[in-house]
Ligand SMILES: [Zn+2]
């Protein structure tokens with residue numbers, strides 16, 4: 013079939029399906045902001061989307077080196093990640109010193125991540141009510157929030173179902 017429109021298009025809830033749209037959105041935001049999306053930065057973002065779990069700089073390094081076919085230093089990777097975090101494309105999960113792509117970089121919001129301790133999988137939820145609470149508290153405190161990442165650790169549904177299964 014010729015043509016690039018898919019009748020089965022929009023699968024918003026499938027993790028990996030986000031990647032191309034998210035990358036495109038990031039490219040557009042970069043050109044609007046006059047920020048420079050270098051091949052390395054783009055590749056790092058793409059790799060984080062593909063991973064579907066938080067990755068540290070040292071998890072990223074071999075993947076990026078393999079894709080680029082050259083050696084990289086940790087500081088190069090950290091600079092790329094710093095850029096992605098600064099633009100809101102990626103959030104840092106402090107407790108793991110790891111990075112996850114953000115699903116809504118176009119608007120300021122509280123990133124709420126559920127992170128599984130067993131498989132390390134992560135899911136970001138977009139919850140305006142939760143965001144409203146955070147905003148309200150910040151207002152009460154006169155606190156200007158620069159970046160908010162809410163991290164909820166535990167066991168995902170998948171891992172829980174294996175936990176309960178007879179061995
Ligand atoms: Zn987010």
Ligand SMILES: [Zn+2]
Nearest residue numbers: 128131168171
């Ligand atoms: Zn899990």
